[in-house]
Amino acid sequence: RLIRYSEPYAEKGINVNFIESGNGTLKIRTYERGVEDETFSCGTGSVAAALALELEGKALQGKPVEIITKGGTLYVDFKRNGDGFSDIWLTGPAIKVYEGFFETN
Numbered sequence: 001r002l003i004r005y006s007e008p009y010a011e012k013g014i015n016v017n018f019i020e021s022g023n024g025t026l027k028i029r030t031y032e033r034g035v036e037d038e039t040f041s042c043g044t045g046s047v048a049a050a051l052a053l054e055l056e057g058k059a060l061q062g063k064p065v066e067i068i069t070k071g072g073t074l075y076v077d078f079k080r081n082g083d084g085f086s087d088i089w090l091t092g093p094a095i096k097v098y099e100g101f102f103e104t105n
Contacts, residue, residue: 040071
């Protein structure tokens, strides 16, 4: 929460990802704005972390980046085009974790 609400992000807030990398694999935990707590997984954060790993030269060439989250293992595959990326794919389990109802007046 300290990072999520810190300056200069306090007005709108940010998602905060804590990442541990090793051997082309990432472990990631996310504190998500709107939820205001840790979530099981964050697709945007996972993709960003995988691309950052590639930019640092730590991704395994020719293999998707494996990302271990509380919600399961995800994989990010992409093509590097000079300074950019294309054909970015995030794959992994899609599991229903909550169901709720609300009433309107």
